Amino acid sequence: MSEQPAQNSPAADDNQIIAERREKLAELRRQGSAFPNDFERVDYAGTLHAAYGEKPKEELEHSPVPVQLAGRMVLKRVMGKASFATLQDMSGRMQIYLSKEVVGDTGYEAFKRWDLGDILGVKGTLFRTKTNELTIQASEVRLLTKSLRPLPEKFHGLTDTEQKYRQRYLDLITNEQARETFMRRSRTIQAIREFMTGKGFLEVETPMMHPIPGGAAAKPFTTHHNALDMELFLRIAPELYLKRLVVGGLEKVFEINRNFRNEGLSTRHNPEFTMMEFYEAYRDYRYLMDFVEEMLRYTAHEVLGHTAVAYQGQVINLAQPFARMTALEATRLYNQDLEDAPLHDREFLVAELQRRKIAFRKSDGIGGLQLTLFEETTEHQLVQPTFIIDYPVETSPLARASDARPEITERFELYIAGREVANGFSELNDPEDQAARFQAQVAAKEAGDEEAMFYDADYIRALEHGLPPTGGCGIGIDRLVMLLTDSASIRDVILFPQMRLEE
Numbered sequence: 177m178s179e180q181p182a183q184n185s186p187a188a189d190d191n192q193i194i195a196e197r198r199e200k201l202a203e204l205r206r207q208g209s210a211f212p213n214d215f216e217r218v219d220y221a222g223t224l225h226a227a228y229g230e231k232p233k234e235e236l237e238h239s240p241v242p243v244q245l246a247g248r249m250v251l252k253r254v255m256g257k258a259s260f261a262t263l264q265d266m267s268g269r270m271q272i273y274l275s276k277e278v279v280g281d282t283g284y285e286a287f288k289r290w291d292l293g294d295i296l297g298v299k300g301t302l303f304r305t306k307t308n309e310l311t312i313q314a315s316e317v318r319l320l321t322k323s324l325r326p327l328p329e330k331f332h333g334l335t336d337t338e339q340k341y342r343q344r345y346l347d348l349i350t351n352e353q354a355r356e357t358f359m360r361r362s363r364t365i366q367a368i369r370e371f372m373t374g375k376g377f378l379e380v381e382t383p384m385m386h387p388i389p390g391g392a393a394a395k396p397f398t399t400h401h402n403a404l405d406m407e408l409f410l411r412i413a414p415e416l417y418l419k420r421l422v423v424g425g426l427e428k429v430f431e432i433n434r435n436f437r438n439e440g441l442s443t444r445h446n447p448e449f450t451m452m453e454f455y456e457a458y459r460d461y462r463y464l465m466d467f468v469e470e471m472l473r474y475t476a477h478e479v480l481g482h483t484a485v486a487y488q489g490q491v492i493n494l495a496q497p498f499a500r501m502t503a504l505e506a507t508r509l510y511n512q513d514l515e516d517a518p519l520h521d522r523e524f525l526v527a528e529l530q531r532r533k534i535a536f537r538k539s540d541g542i543g544g545l546q547l548t549l550f551e552e553t554t555e556h557q558l559v560q561p562t563f564i565i566d567y568p569v570e571t572s573p574l575a576r577a578s579d580a581r582p583e584i585t586e587r588f589e590l591y592i593a594g595r596e597v598a599n600g601f602s603e604l605n606d607p608e609d610q611a612a613r614f615q616a617q618v619a620a621k622e623a624g625d626e627e628a629m630f631y632d633a634d635y636i637r638a639l640e641h642g643l644p645p646t647g648g649c650g651i652g653i654d655r656l657v658m659l660l661t662d663s664a665s666i667r668d669v670i671l672f673p674q675m676r677l678e679e
Contacts, residue, residue, distance in 0.1 A: 190325070190326060193325075193326050194324055194325055194326075197291060197322065197323065197324045197325075198324060200289060200291075200322065201322045201324065204319070204322060210322065211320070211321060211322075212318065212320055213320075215244075215246060215297035215318055215320055216244060217244060217245065217246040217297070218243070218244040218245075219243045219244055219245045220245070220265055220266070220267040220268075221245065221247065221263070221264070221265050221267050221268040221269055221270035222265075222267025222268040223267060224243060224245070224270060224302065224310070225268060225270070225310060228241060228302055228310060229310055231302075232304075233303070233304040233308070236301075236302050236303050236304060237303065240301040240302070241301055241302040242299075242300075242301055243298075243299070243300060243301065243302060243312055244297070244298070244299050245263060245265070245270055245272075245297075245298055245312065246263070246265065246295065246296065246297040246298070246320060247263035247264050247265035247269075247270070247295065247296065248263065248264050248265075248293060248294070248295050248296075248323075248349065249261050249262070249263055249264075249290065249291075249292055249293065249294050249295070249296055250262050250263070250264045250269070250292060250293075250327070250349075251292070252290075252292060254288055257275060257276040257277070257284075258273065258274065258275045258276070259273075259274045259275075259284075259287065259288070260272070260273055260274075260311075261274070261287075261296075263296060263298065264349075266355075270310075270311075270312060271305075271309055271310070271311040271312070272298050272300070272311065272312045272314050272317070273303075273305070273311050273312065273313055273314060274287055274314045274317060278313070278314065278315055279314055279315065279316065279317060283316070283317060286319070287317055290319055291323060291326075292323075292326070292327050293323030293325070293326065293327045293349075294319055294321065294322060294323050295319075295320045295321035295323070296317055296318065296319060296320060297317070297318045297320050298312055298314050298316070298317045298318075299314070299315050299316040299317075300312045300313045300314040300315045300316070301313050301315070327346075327349065327350060328346060328350055338675070340354075341667050341672075341673050341675060342675055342678060344671055344672055356661075357657075357661045357663060357668065357669060358669075358671060360479055360657070360660060360661050361653075361657045361661070361669055363478065363479045364475060364479050364653070364656060364657050364660055365432060365452075365653060367474065367475045367478035367479055368432070368452055368471065368475055368651075368653075369432065370478075371471050371474050371475065372430045372452075372454060372471075375428070376428055377428045377429060377430045377454060377456070378426055378428060378429050378430075379429075379430055379431065379432070380418070380421060380426070380429050380430070380431055381431060382411075382414045382417035382418060382421075382431060382433070383411065383417060384410065384411045384433075384434065385399065385401070385408040385409070385410065385411070386408065386409045386410075386411055387406065387408060387409070388409070388630045388631075388632050389409040389411075389412050389629070389630060390412075390413070390415070390416045390629055390630060390632050390635065391411075391412060391413030391414060391415030391416045391417075391574070392412050392413035392415065392435075392437075393573070393627045393628060393629060394412045394413075394437040394438070394439065394627050395437065395438040395439060395626045395627050396409040396410060396412050396436070396437070396438060397409065397410040397436050397437075397438050397447075398410075410436035411433070411434070411435055411436060412435055412436065412437050413435055413451070413453070413650065414431050414433045414435075414451075414453055415453060415574065415648065415650070416632060416635045418430075418431060418453060418454075418455050418648070419455060419603060419635075419638070419643060419646065419648065420635065420638045421455075422455050422457055422643060422644065422646050423638045423639070423641055423642065423643050427456065427457035427458075427644070428454075428455070428456045428457070429454065429455055430452060430453065430454035430455075431452070431453055431454075432450065432451075432452045432653070433450070433451055433452075433453060434448060434449070434450055435448070435449055435450075435451055436448050437449075441674065442666075443664060443665040443666060443667075444595055444655065444666055445666065446654065446666050446667065446670055446673050446674055447674050448670075448674060449652065449653075449654050449666075449670075450652075450653040450654055451650045451651060451652055451653060452650070452651045452653055453648070453649070453650040453651075454648065454649060455603070455646055455647070455648040456646065456647055456648075457644040457645065457646050458644060458645055458646070459645075459646065459647035460586060460602040460645070460647050461565075461586040461587060461588055461600055461601050461602045461647055462586075463647055464588070464600045464601075464647045464648075464649050465498070465500065465563050465565075465588055465590075465600070467649075468590060468598055468600065468649060468651070469494075469497070469498050469561075471651075472494055472561075472656075473494050473495065475656070475660075476494050476660060479660050480660060483495040485659055485660065486662060487593050487659055487662050488593070488662065488664060490559055490593070492559070492560065492561070492592060492593060492659065493560060493561075494561060496560075498560075498561040498562060498563055498590070499560065499561070499562040499563065500562070500563040500565055500588075501562065501563075501564065501565070502564065502565055502566045503546060503547055503550040503554075503564050503566075503567070504519055504546055504550075506550060506554050506558065506562070506564060507519065507546070507549060507550045507553060507554050510553070510554045510557045510558075511553050511554060514528075514549075514553070519546055519549070520542060522541075522542050522545065525542065525545040525546065525549060526545065528549065529545065529548060529549060529552075532552065532553070534548060534549070534552045536548045537625070539620070539623060540570070541568070541570050542568075543567075543568020543569070543570050543571060543583065543584075544568065544570050544571055546568070547567065547568065547571055550564070555591055555594060555595070555596070556594040556595075557594065558591035558592070558594055559592075559593055559594060560592075561590065561591070561592045562590070562591050562592075563588045563589070563590050563591075564588060564589050564590075564591060565587070565588045566578070566581075566584045566585070566586075566587070567584065567585050567587040567588075567589070567601075568583060568584055568585070569582070569583055569584065569585055569613075572585040572587050572601065573613045573614070573616070573617055573629060574601070574603065574604055574610075574613075575587040575601035575602065575603070575604055576601065576602040576603060576604045576605070576606075577604075577609070585601060585602075586601055586602035587599075587600070587601035587602075588600055588601065592659060593659060595655055596652070596655070597651065597652055597655050597656055597659070598649055598650065598651045598652070599649065599650050600647065600648060600649030600650070601647070601648065601649075602645070602646075602647055603643065603645075603646040603647065603648050605639060605642075605643035605644070605645060605646060606639075607636050607639035607640045610635075610636060610639055611631075611636050614629065614630075614631040614632065614636070615631065617629040617630070617631070618630070618631050654666050654669055654670060657669040
C-alpha cells in the first residue's frame with residue numbers, strides 16, 4: 177500500500193505543511209469541536225489480530241464482528257469512491273476500508289482532507305480483503321486529533337540519533353523496534369518485581385532527597401530546600417535507608433529506585449538511572465550470587481521465553497553457572513602479558529599503570545591499584561556472566577571484611593557483555609568498624625576525592641541498635657534492559673535520556 181504522497185513528499189517544505197494544517201484546524205474550529213473527547217475505544221489492533229487473524233473470510237461474513245478502534249493514521253490510499261488507511265495504536269496496526277457509499281459523501285470528503293499523523297476513531301465490522309488482509313469495513317470515521325506537524329519523511333522513522341532521543345515520541349510513532357524495546361523494559365521490571373515478591377520480599381520506598389549523600393562512591397547532585405533552608409542531595413543510592421529498615425525488623429526488602437550521579441555521559445552511563453536494590457537478613461554474599469543467578473534466569477525467561485540472550489552478535493548463556501573469580505585471577509586469565517606479573521608489588525602496579533597511560537590515585541593502596549588495572553584491562557573482556565569477588569577493603573567502605581583475610585571484603589560485582597550489571601556484598605554491621613571507614617572516607621574527601629562518602633552519624637546510630645547479618649545487592653535495570661533488548665547504548669533503553677540543551 178502506498179502512503180499519501182501530496183503534502184508529505186520529500187520536497188515539501190515543513191513550514192508550508194504546518195501552515196496548511198493550521199488552516200485545516202481553523203476550519204475545524206469554525207465547524208465546532210476541533211478536539212472531540214466523546215469517542216469510546218473498545219478494541220485494540222493487536223487484540224483483534226490475535227482473536228480474528230485466523231478466522232476465514234466466510235465466517236466473518238456470516239457472523240459480523242463489530243469493532244470500535246482508535247489510532248494514529250500512518251498510511252493512506254485514496255482511490256476514487258473507496259479508500260484504505262492504516263491506524264496504529266499501542267498494540268499494533270489495523271487496516272481500515274472506507275467507501276463513499278457506506279460513510280456518506282460528507283464523511284468521505286472529510287476523510288480525504290485528513291493527513292498522515294491525524295488520530296482517528298473508527299466504527300465498523302471486520303472483513304477480509306481480496307489479498308486476505310484483516311480489515312475494518314468502516315461505517316463511521318471521526319477525526320479526534322488534528323496533527324499539525326508531518327511525520328518523518330516517508331514514514332521510515334528517524335535517522336538522526338540525537339533527534340530520536342530528543343523527540344522520543346516521534347521515535348515511538350515511527351519505529352516498531354523502539355516500541356518493543358520499551359515494552360520489553362516494562363516486562364523486565366514487572367518480572368523482577370514478581371520474582372522478588374514471590375520470594376517474600378517487601379517492596380518499599382525511601383527518600384530521593386538526602387541530607388547526606390551515601391550508599392555509593394559518587395559525586396552527587398545538590399539542591400536547596402527553601403522552607404528548611406538546608407542543602408539536600410539527590411539520591412546516589414538507597415542503601416543506607418534500606419539497611420535502616422532491616423534494623424527496624426523489615427528483614428527482606430527491595431526498592432526499584434531512581435538514582436542520580438553527577439558524572440559524565442557515555443553509552444553505559446546516564447546521570448539519572450534505575451536500579452533494583454534488595455536486602456535480606458541472615459544471608460551472605462555467596463547466597464546472593466546464587467539468588468542473582470536465579471533472578472536473571474527467571475527474568476530472561478519471562479521476557480524472552482529463553483535464557484540464551486543474543487547481544488551485539490554474541491550469545492550470552494544465562495543458563496550455565498556463572499563464573500566466579502577474583503579481579504586478580506581475571507586480570508591474569510584475560511591478559512597473557514600479566515599472567516606471571518608481580519601484581520602484589522605496588523611499585524610494579526604503579527609502573528604498569530603509567531606504562532599503559534591509565535589514570536590512578538596516588539593515594540591508592542595495592543588493592544585499589546589492582547582494581548584499576550582490572551577495570552581498564554579486563555572487565556570489557558568478561559562477555560559471559562562472571563562474578564568478580566573479594567574486593568579490597570579500601571574500595572568497599574560498606575562491605576563486611578572477610579574473617580579469614582581482613583584486607584578483602586565479602587563482595588562481588590557481576591559482569592555481563594563487558595559491563596557491570598550488579599554489585600552485592602555481605603553488609604558491614606559492626607558500627608565501630610563502619611564509623612572508622614566513614615572517617616577514612618572523610619579524609620579521602622578532604623584530600624580531594626569528590627566521590628568519597630560523607631560521615632553519616634544517623635546511620636551509625638541505627639547500626640548501634642543492631643543490624644543482623646545481612647546480604648544486599650543492587651542491579652542496574654538500564655544495563656539489564658540493554659542486554660535483553662540487544663541495545664548498544666543506554667540511551668536506547670531510557671525513554672528520555674539526559675541531553676545538552678538544544679540549540
